Amino acid sequence: MPPDERSRVGLLQGTLDLLILRTLLAGCAHGHAIARHIQQTSEELLQVETGSLYPALHRLEAKGWIAAYWDLSGKGKRARFYRLTPLGRKQLVSERSRWEAFSRAVALILNPADEESR
Amino acid sequence: MTSFWRKLRWLIQRTDKEAELREELQFHLEEEAEQRQGKTLEEVEARWAAMRDLGNVALVQENTRVAWGWTRLEQFARDASYGVRQVRRTPLFSAIAIATLALGIGGVAAIFSAFDAVIIRPLPYTDADRLVMIWDDMSGTDITTRHNPTPAEWIEWRRLNTVFTDLASSQPGDVTLSDDGEPEQVPARKVTWNFWSVLGVQPMLGRVFTEDEDNKSVRVAVISHGLWQRRFGGAPDIIGRKVSLNDEPSEVIGVMPRNFYFMPSREIDIWMPASFPPWMLRNFTWHDAHIVARLKPGVTLEHARHSMAALSRQVTAKDFRGAHSVILMPLRQEMAGKTQTALTLLLFASAALLLIACVNLTNLLLSRGEARGREVAVRTALGAGRSRLVAQFLTESLVLAAFGTLAGLLLALPAMRFLERLVPESMAAARLTLDWRVLAFSTAVAVAAALTFGLAPALRGSRLAPQQGLREGGRGTAGRRSHWLQHCLIIAETALAVVLLTCGGLLLQTFQHLRNTDLGIKSEKLLTFETPLFRYKDFDRRAAFINSEVEKVRAIPGVINAGFINLIPFTNFAHATFYLLEGQPRDSFAGQVALVRNVSREYFETVGARLREGRRFNAFDRKSDSPVAIVNEAFADRNYPGQSPLGKRFKFGSLGEKGHWYTIVGVVKQIRESGVLAEAKPAVYRVHEQCDQGGDLKAGIVVRTAVEPASIVSAVREAIWSLDRNQPLARIRTIDEIVDRQLSTPSQSTALLSAFALLALLLASLGIYGVLSYAVTQRTNEIGVRMALGATSRQILLAFGRRGMSLTIIGLTTGLILAAIAARSMTTLLYGFQPDFVPTVMLVSFMLLAVATIASLVPARRASRVDPVVALRNE
Numbered sequence: 005m006p007p008d009e010r011s012r013v014g015l016l017q018g019t020l021d022l023l024i025l026r027t028l029l030a031g032c033a034h035g036h037a038i039a040r041h042i043q044q045t046s047e048e049l050l051q052v053e054t055g056s057l058y059p060a061l062h063r064l065e066a067k068g069w070i071a072a073y074w075d076l077s078g079k080g081k082r083a084r085f086y087r088l089t090p091l092g093r094k095q096l097v098s099e100r101s102r103w104e105a106f107s108r109a110v111a112l113i114l115n116p117a118d119e120e121s122r
Numbered sequence: 123m124t125s126f127w128r129k130l131r132w133l134i135q136r137t138d139k140e141a142e143l144r145e146e147l148q149f150h151l152e153e154e155a156e157q158r159q160g161k162t163l164e165e166v167e168a169r170w171a172a173m174r175d176l177g178n179v180a181l182v183q184e185n186t187r188v189a190w191g192w193t194r195l196e197q198f199a200r201d202a203s204y205g206v207r208q209v210r211r212t213p214l215f216s217a218i219a220i221a222t223l224a225l226g227i228g229g230v231a232a233i234f235s236a237f238d239a240v241i242i243r244p245l246p247y248t249d250a251d252r253l254v255m256i257w258d259d260m261s262g263t264d265i266t267t268r269h270n271p272t273p274a275e276w277i278e279w280r281r282l283n284t285v286f287t288d289l290a291s292s293q294p295g296d297v298t299l300s301d302d303g304e305p306e307q308v309p310a311r312k313v314t315w316n317f318w319s320v321l322g323v324q325p326m327l328g329r330v331f332t333e334d335e336d337n338k339s340v341r342v343a344v345i346s347h348g349l350w351q352r353r354f355g356g357a358p359d360i361i362g363r364k365v366s367l368n369d370e371p372s373e374v375i376g377v378m379p380r381n382f383y384f385m386p387s388r389e390i391d392i393w394m395p396a397s398f399p400p401w402m403l404r405n406f407t408w409h410d411a412h413i414v415a416r417l418k419p420g421v422t423l424e425h426a427r428h429s430m431a432a433l434s435r436q437v438t439a440k441d442f443r444g445a446h447s448v449i450l451m452p453l454r455q456e457m458a459g460k461t462q463t464a465l466t467l468l469l470f471a472s473a474a475l476l477l478i479a480c481v482n483l484t485n486l487l488l489s490r491g492e493a494r495g496r497e498v499a500v501r502t503a504l505g506a507g508r509s510r511l512v513a514q515f516l517t518e519s520l521v522l523a524a525f526g527t528l529a530g531l532l533l534a535l536p537a538m539r540f541l542e543r544l545v546p547e548s549m550a551a552a553r554l555t556l557d558w559r560v561l562a563f564s565t566a567v568a569v570a571a572a573l574t575f576g577l578a579p580a581l582r583g584s585r586l587a588p589q590q591g592l593r594e595g596g597r598g599t600a601g602r603r604s605h606w607l608q609h610c611l612i613i614a615e616t617a618l619a620v621v622l623l624t625c626g627g628l629l630l631q632t633f634q635h636l637r638n639t640d641l642g643i644k645s646e647k648l649l650t651f652e653t654p655l656f657r658y659k660d661f662d663r664r665a666a667f668i669n670s671e672v673e674k675v676r677a678i679p680g681v682i683n684a685g686f687i688n689l690i691p692f693t694n695f696a697h698a699t700f701y702l703l704e705g706q707p708r709d710s711f712a713g714q715v716a717l718v719r720n721v722s723r724e725y726f727e728t729v730g731a732r733l734r735e736g737r738r739f740n741a742f743d744r745k746s747d748s749p750v751a752i753v754n755e756a757f758a759d760r761n762y763p764g765q766s767p768l769g770k771r772f773k774f775g776s777l778g779e780k781g782h783w784y785t786i787v788g789v790v791k792q793i794r795e796s797g798v799l800a801e802a803k804p805a806v807y808r809v810h811e812q813c814d815q816g817g818d819l820k821a822g823i824v825v826r827t828a829v830e831p832a833s834i835v836s837a838v839r840e841a842i843w844s845l846d847r848n849q850p851l852a853r854i855r856t857i858d859e860i861v862d863r864q865l866s867t868p869s870q871s872t873a874l875l876s877a878f879a880l881l882a883l884l885l886a887s888l889g890i891y892g893v894l895s896y897a898v899t900q901r902t903n904e905i906g907v908r909m910a911l912g913a914t915s916r917q918i919l920l921a922f923g924r925r926g927m928s929l930t931i932i933g934l935t936t937g938l939i940l941a942a943i944a945a946r947s948m949t950t951l952l953y954g955f956q957p958d959f960v961p962t963v964m965l966v967s968f969m970l971l972a973v974a975t976i977a978s979l980v981p982a983r984r985a986s987r988v989d990p991v992v993a994l995r996n997e
Contacts, residue, residue, distance in 0.1 A: 035146060036153040054150065055182050058143075063189035068125055077149075084146045
């Protein structure tokens, strides 16, 4: 069920990169499939702006974290697929740990230790 | 780094990538449409929903292109092509701008190419920075401060020094080359065997001579590439060929590469072993060597100077003239000579001209910027940020600078031909070319200039608020405030022009003075040449030959008179000897040195020398035991102040018992034997038959002609050959040519500096005109209002005229102050002459005010002619 505007969570630019990399860890996919995967796996909470998806994909490709190739989609149409490169794999690990540090930091502030409600 | 290469590859595959992106987005749209269709919507609506979701395709493409990374490059290319279109669209403006830049950049490029040739281009030796020349410091004597060392000193220095890896000696050794062909006098040097290793050069063919050959006086020769080509036709069997040098057979053992040369000139064609005779190695007064030395690694010049000064004093401690020190000069500086100062001055002058050009361009662009307010407003409204606009304007400036550089380099070529004569004598044939260093420098200068003149207009132009610009009739009510920059620039360029004009005026005065120096002889139509005398070793035979030569030449039709002298005037700064006056104690000769010249009897008449008192030589002065001499004024004033030296006796040259006492019979007015620019030194002249020393190695003949000297050269050759078939004639040139050559540095630098100064004046006045003219255009409405309110034409004229003149006067004052400072640092170029500051200043001020008045009045008149009705109607 498509969520309404309020519950859609905005994505910071850096996190889009992280999500793309993680999606491609599971296997190669074309742009549309990546977007759909993110949408579905996040239980429709994250809606990728397609206007920022493709620039992001090409940016990652420029950096060498993902590589692109043309292939036939499941329906037989020609599509541009992306796969994770070894460099991208390393980057995914570091991005992930950065994200986790970040979310931990935010959590610490939101739930400060000495103000824990009993 | 790999991402850079990837981006570069994508740049090349651009069109493909664009097509792929379209296809990719198309695929996305279709998938999305299918997906939505699958859920609830119909096909068309699904498509619409998909497209909406994707957003603005163009924007997506744009953002993706940003990710591809070439946006900056594309922007630059786009701005540059816009700049080129701008240039074509406003031909008059562009022509003025490009011409101005061409003058500035071309001037700098030309001077830099000379600078490069003289000071930067590597010399054809290994590690040339470690090479120094060593000179004797004879500041205690009358003749010269710096003199050639002696081979005897070379031996000692080589043995005792601690700062050089090796030292080599080079002496004059001009020879007559005769084999199958015309006998030719070839400039040559006698060098020690280690000459080649000190310089670190290899022959192109064959080999160089060894220490053994030098010590055993083996007759071998290394020749230059030029001689090999010219004389021997580049024959491949040159090595081992026997040639006759001064009538003695020598074997050619090596040929040097094409670009090899060394002091004293590029024309040296043969190098032979020095083969010092034993007496020369003990004689500390035989000053004819050039000594070149290589510093040991790690030894500084300062250290070497101290060490050698001490060593020299030690070696010459027992010298009867007193111990003397040495002067060490880096080889590069030696070869550049006086021209280094001249070139530095010219480089500053050309830089000043370039600055003036940039100032004019800034003003031009500022004015144009205000007219482009509309365009800027539109761009800003469409989303251009300030930095984007600044980048655009700067790129346009770069385009102008690029055109200006191309035009400037074209202008530089004739300037470089002119400059080639400025390059010093020891490197006389150096070609000035636009090699990569000059091109790189010009490009750098162009970019710097573009940034200089483009920055202010770019910043100013991008500042306009869109609202203001878009309004119809966007009047630049830019008040007084925004013109202060332009006024300051005008003052700056006027000041610079004044500095250039003043320096040019001072140099011009100096040059006039130099040109008018009394040479002591009448230089019109005076031909000179040299013939060697080595075949006439016997004194009487030599004297006879000299006299016959002179007679034969005098008999040629068209010749007024001819004479002999052992060294042509202005060409030799030394060849001096000690003298002793009658009545002086034996050892007082030590500090007394005079130039010595052996002449024929008619010499003074031929050259038109003037007598102060006494007589010239005549037919009665023949070989005798009581010879006579003529001295010059410097000699007379120094040794016989206040009295007449006629009848007094003195010895010179040969001071011992066998030396003759010479009686002074005449005092001749100063002839500048040492050179046009050198100081006058004491000199003595005697008839060659009365010479009591060894003979001269060559004869210099001077010929006064009634016709053009060049036309009788072949007749002279015939005359000499009728006496001796194997005599070559060398260094055939007129006195005028010699004088011009010596004056070439001051004459070229004066000419160029004056050219720069006049161009600067032109540009500065154009700048004043431009700014005022633009102000008038801008303020037409205001003028209309004023006139409508009652101002007369006259008042408007004065108002604008005054603006121009006040700027000029402030510029003039600033310029004169700067010029005074500049003149102080120019003293070396003024050859010790004190030019009169006042007339130059007055002339410069007058010129500037005159030109500026015209430049101000033209726009001012235009202002005064404004018809208020027309002006106000254009509201």
